[in-house]
Amino acid sequence: MTAREATLARIRAAIGDAPSVPAIPRDYRVRGDLEAGAAASLFAQRAAEYRAAVHHTGLDGVPALIATILASAGDTRAVVPTGLPADWLAEVPSSVLVYTDDGGMTTEDLDAVDVVVTGCAVAIAETGTVVLDGAPDQGRRVITLLPDHHICVVSVDRIVATVPEGLHRLDPTRPLTMISGPSATSDIELTRVEGVHGPRNLDVIIATAG
Amino acid sequence: MSDTPAPTAPIHAPAGVGMLRGARTFPEAARQALGDPQLRHNLGHATATIREKRANVVAEVADWAELRNAGEAIKSATMATLDEQLIRLEHQVTAAGGVVHWASDADSANEIVARLVRETGSREVVKVKSMATQEIGLNDALAQAGIDAYETDLAELIVQLGGDLPSHILVPAIHRNRAEIRNLFLRAIPDIDPGLTDDPRALAAAARRHLRQRFLAAKVAVSGANFAVAETGTLCVVESEGNGRMCLTLPDTLITVMGIEKVVPSWRDLEVFLQLLPRSSTGERMNPYTSLWTGAHRGDGPRAVHLVLLDNGRTSVLADQVGRDALNCIRCSACLNVCPVYQRTGGHAYGSVYPGPIGAILSPQLTGIEHNASLPYASTLCGACYDVCPVKIDIPSILVHLRAQDVEVKRARRDVPTPESVAMAAAAWTMTDDRRWSRAQRSSRLARLVGRRRDKARGLIRSLPGPLAAWTVARDAPRPPAQTFREWWARERSSDGQRR
Numbered sequence A: 001m002t003a004r005e006a007t008l009a010r011i012r013a014a015i016g017d018a019p020s021v022p023a024i025p026r027d028y029r030v031r032g033d034l035e036a037g038a039a040a041s042l043f044a045q046r047a048a049e050y051r052a053a054v055h056h057t058g059l060d061g062v063p064a065l066i067a068t069i070l071a072s073a074g075d076t077r078a079v080v081p082t083g084l085p086a087d088w089l090a091e092v093p094s095s096v097l098v099y100t101d102d103g104g105m106t107t108e109d110l111d112a113v114d115v116v117v118t119g120c121a122v123a124i125a126e127t128g129t130v131v132l133d134g135a136p137d138q139g140r141r142v143i144t145l146l147p148d149h150h151i152c153v154v155s156v157d158r159i160v161a162t163v164p165e166g167l168h169r170l171d172p173t174r175p176l177t178m179i180s181g182p183s184a185t186s187d188i189e190l191t192r193v194e195g196v197h198g199p200r201n202l203d204v205i206i207a208t209a210g
Numbered sequence B: 001m002s003d004t005p006a007p008t009a010p011i012h013a014p015a016g017v018g019m020l021r022g023a024r025t026f027p028e029a030a031r032q033a034l035g036d037p038q039l040r041h042n043l044g045h046a047t048a049t050i051r052e053k054r055a056n057v058v059a060e061v062a063d064w065a066e067l068r069n070a071g072e073a074i075k076s077a078t079m080a081t082l083d084e085q086l087i088r089l090e091h092q093v094t095a096a097g098g099v100v101h102w103a104s105d106a107d108s109a110n111e112i113v114a115r116l117v118r119e120t121g122s123r124e125v126v127k128v129k130s131m132a133t134q135e136i137g138l139n140d141a142l143a144q145a146g147i148d149a150y151e152t153d154l155a156e157l158i159v160q161l162g163g164d165l166p167s168h169i170l171v172p173a174i175h176r177n178r179a180e181i182r183n184l185f186l187r188a189i190p191d192i193d194p195g196l197t198d199d200p201r202a203l204a205a206a207a208r209r210h211l212r213q214r215f216l217a218a219k220v221a222v223s224g225a226n227f228a229v230a231e232t233g234t235l236c237v238v239e240s241e242g243n244g245r246m247c248l249t250l251p252d253t254l255i256t257v258m259g260i261e262k263v264v265p266s267w268r269d270l271e272v273f274l275q276l277l278p279r280s281s282t283g284e285r286m287n288p289y290t291s292l293w294t295g296a297h298r299g300d301g302p303r304a305v306h307l308v309l310l311d312n313g314r315t316s317v318l319a320d321q322v323g324r325d326a327l328n329c330i331r332c333s334a335c336l337n338v339c340p341v342y343q344r345t346g347g348h349a350y351g352s353v354y355p356g357p358i359g360a361i362l363s364p365q366l367t368g369i370e371h372n373a374s375l376p377y378a379s380t381l382c383g384a385c386y387d388v389c390p391v392k393i394d395i396p397s398i399l400v401h402l403r404a405q406d407v408e409v410k411r412a413r414r415d416v417p418t419p420e421s422v423a424m425a426a427a428a429w430t431m432t433d434d435r436r437w438s439r440a441q442r443s444s445r446l447a448r449l450v451g452r453r454r455d456k457a458r459g460l461i462r463s464l465p466g467p468l469a470a471w472t473v474a475r476d477a478p479r480p481p482a483q484t485f486r487e488w489w490a491r492e493r494s495s496d497g498q499r500r
């Protein structure tokens, strides 16, 4: 008998008393009762509470804002996924080296990069979370992991109020990363320290259409 | 009867491997811990901090009660159909390019992981915090196979560098303060800056530098999983530091070791647990990073993805109609932080990777009660653990149930009573009342527990409360208690009533 068959047999024997299978009461809140604008401002507030730097702009203000953030961080090497809207980097000065990751960059290449710029799949207001799903404007997981600075552009139509709404919009078969603020630890005396292995700086740009 | 048990007979976690049995009984270990003022100070500070954080973020969730009800029901429904759920999970993981392995116990899980690592040709693995791999003693088993395992979670690193044992589910180095950690780093990390201060920020930065090259070079990672979705084959790791993302993304091979009880039926179920877990655990609205992956993702992350499904005594927990609810645990550690016993003794006294109230009900069931007979007494039955548990595990009732079992086992063996069963008023009391109490009075007691005030003079008590006070007396043999458990309980109850 294989370990698989043996384990399943032990499980079946253990639940041989046919324990009842309760119905799942899903009377918790699924939808938030927030207007679109209110969700965006709650998201901004909650993301900032987790020490993300939050910026607001219209969609056409994104290129200038990205250039400003790069300049003030002193970033000189950037990586972007293949599907990032080209005009988002239009105002980045030529002194900044921009790599486009087509899947060929090595971990060493990426380790030498200062900043990554991506979009996001979903943002969850109540928890201040952005979710990446590997779509062309977000790229493979490693590009948002090794650079120490992540600039994430969140278009307001991607913002939902609640965790259930957020998960509902996601495709579970994609590689998903939920990010709430920069990496952190509370392992030493429960004191929260931002910045361990993941990016130590997270900028979130909330972009309103038009 | 042959010597080999029938395949369906429940098996317990084997002895001699892993970390479920302490070398000493709880009273012995607790007495030592209670004599360590530094430990008690560290614990008191840390648990108070996290209790307050948790309370704040739970209070802002209007539908917390509904979420707990859903969480409880999802877990109970899962356990009642566990065979089906695991088969669905296996099917989906396999369909997505993963490989599923089944391990009946710690030894076979260790063997599987060691073989998988060896097959990659690598001699080292990076690890992201996983209770299951500590439970089975994976690091030791890998070391014996000539494979180095490196813990990457800051707290686990602290524990590993110190040759120490974890003492808390969420914050395994909770027993260490910053000065101790600084000294440890100076001693154990090669090339460390001798000017390192004890600022947590500086300590975290030192850990980052120490582990960076290791992550970049790693070929194999071993992880745990917080949840596995049967419907989709999706695995989920919840973390804070980014070491999890490193382990789950950079290596070519990812081996996940997961207890069979971690499966949840549907994708939708995560919308409940991803609200309950972070708020109960770190006291955050959401932990910094949650990673979800389904098999191997082409061009993104590990190319070889393995899932080891671990029993190691879980089916014998499942076979116990009262005790099986212990499998519903999502390892948030909230029950540790509110437990008046844990707060004073710390995690090491429990002798298991699972400390605190959940440990007191899980470890004895995984190993068989005779191997952890003192743990079900490591509680005052105050009910605070039940109040905070995000999946509503009735820990006090299970404790009472296990005490009855312990007494039955001892009676059947005609054992002379152990010192703790003499010392514990509970012993005399359980023999007559336990089962009646746990069955007939379950509901009325629950009503009382729910209404109780949680933090009753917690900081003022200098010894263990109730009948456990006997353990705190510095003598070789515990002193018989001054009052029976029933008297103590009756008094507690009435004084509580007056206060309200």
Ligand code: SF4
Residues within 6 Å of the ligand: B280, B328, B329, B330, B331, B332, B333, B334, B335, B336, B358, B385, B388, B389, B390, B391, B392, B393
């Ligand atoms: S028993 Fe409940 S409170 Fe304790 S760790 Fe498990 S889920 Fe959390």
